[in-house]
Amino acid sequence: MKMIKLLLCLFAVVLTGCVTAPAKKDLSAFNTAAPRSILVVPVINKTLDVDAPNYLLSTLTIPLAEKGFYVFPVNTAKFVLEQEGFYEGEQIHNQPPEVLANLFGADAVLYVTIKRWDAQYALITTTVTVEFDYRMVAKDGTEIWKANQKMQYAPQNNNSGNPLAMLITAAINAAVARAAPNYMPLTQQANQQVFVLGPNAIPNGPYLKAKE
Template sequence: MKRLLTLMTLAAAALLTGCATQVAKTDLSAFEAAKPRSILVVPAANKSVDVDAPNYLLTTLTVPLAEKGFYVFPVHTVKTVLEQEGMYEGDQIHQQAPEQLARMFGADAVLYVTINQWDAKYVVLSTSVTVDFDYRLVGKDGTELWRANKRMVYSPQQQNTGHPLANLIAAAVSAAIERAKPNYMPLARGANYDVFVLGPTAIPNGPYLTVK
């Protein structure tokens, strides 16, 4: 029930995004041939201006993969081990051979995520919060198994009180709050569920899937 509510919430969140585009169904033949059982999620490469974005995103990637039935190495432990090996930044880690990373942890596949956007834009009386990610799953032999891109945008709706001046004030306050501390996490979680579970890029179920 909890998982169903989560999926319903994220599906509803998807309705808040900008114009949707049709995405062709992903070719999963390489994924199905490799039959990965365990996935190593490495720190994200960051092209946004928010230096904290990779750490926030990292906390959202484990759950949808685990719910699809894969063993996912604890992301914070992975990050610590990589740092002990002198690999601190996502860009640096993404340059390492996937075979080497998979061998370090005994993983069947390595998930790379690049943050293209993680920002909020203030325009007149509205604030638009955007996340945009590239996902790439590579097998332990270096073969690309799957890739996807997801962009999600959220703009708080103006509240119509029936009084023009009150509406302007309410919109300004809402935009200021959203601009001061935009909440990216629901969008990040929604993007992850859409690419892994709900959308046309959804990956096959793993060997540890438990149907509730």
């Protein structure tokens, strides 16, 4: 029996790399903190796209609210932080979480770092990539949850049976994706994966339970 299992795994390596599901993370710290409200602070941007932080910030509140948490409006939070002299994401992330939480009366603070936000062109294909690091800290400074998510998209070309037509279509699709890459669907999918759908998604908040 052991030999059969070994052979099956070796066969799976050829096909899929014998991929195993990621181990589920311990969420006891999150459950102990039991946050009801979450402050989403401006993000750190490690890419060259200066618009990326605003696009990402606009997508973070919806999945958190759908999970049953009160989320402070990001534009209001940004304005208040600027009045306190905090303008840049890096500067804000370096502040003690207790200070940020107390400004709003928040139970937890969500920090997000943009690691990838780019479109890479290769021959007749353009691959759009986003990658984010997420980290949530309770109002006492305890880290209660973290995640990383990377999403990629390459335009698919319809198989018309005509090699020349397929080549032209692929080149056009790649050029369009490179000229105006659409990052928002990937960003929304990444947020859904880490907050709602993935194996390490955050537990439901109190306001979702109240509806059930």
